[in-house]
Amino acid sequence: MAECLAIRLALISALENGIQFLSLKTDSLVLAKALSPKSHLVQVHGVISDVFICISKFKSFSCNFIPRTANVEADALAKASLSNFIVNL
Numbered sequence: 001m002a003e004c005l006a007i008r009l010a011l012i013s014a015l016e017n018g019i020q021f022l023s024l025k026t027d028s029l030v031l032a033k034a035l036s037p038k039s040h041l042v043q044v045h046g047v048i049s050d051v052f053i054c055i056s057k058f059k060s061f062s063c064n065f066i067p068r069t070a071n072v073e074a075d076a077l078a079k080a081s082l083s084n085f086i087v088n089l
Contacts, residue, residue, distance in 0.1 A: 003028050004047045007035075011054035021060040027075065032065035 003026065014022055026032050034048065035055070055061045068075050 001047070003031055004051065007031070008047055008051050008054065011051060015054060015057055020058060022058050022062075024061070024063045025066045025071070026063065027066055027068040027071055029065050032063050035063040 007024065007026070010024075011022070024035070035051065
């Protein structure tokens with residue numbers, strides 16, 4: 001759920017900044033499959049519904065799965081950001 005919220009925020013920010021072509025990389029295989037053009041989700045609710053609305057506004061959008069082991073730097077940055085956020089609450 002947290003990654004889906006982060007993706008929604010990133011998509012909104014990209015749209016607000018005029019980005020029209022976006023390639024998203026995620027270490028969540030479930031999320032990558034859900035956001036795939038081949039996904040056959042019959043019903044989408046809540047945050048994922050918002051994500052699909054945002055995606056529809058891009059001229060081009062792709063989402064690819066990247067294993068966490070192949071994305072060590074981004075994983076470390078995300079963990080550092082989360083620990084900083086928790087400390088500052």
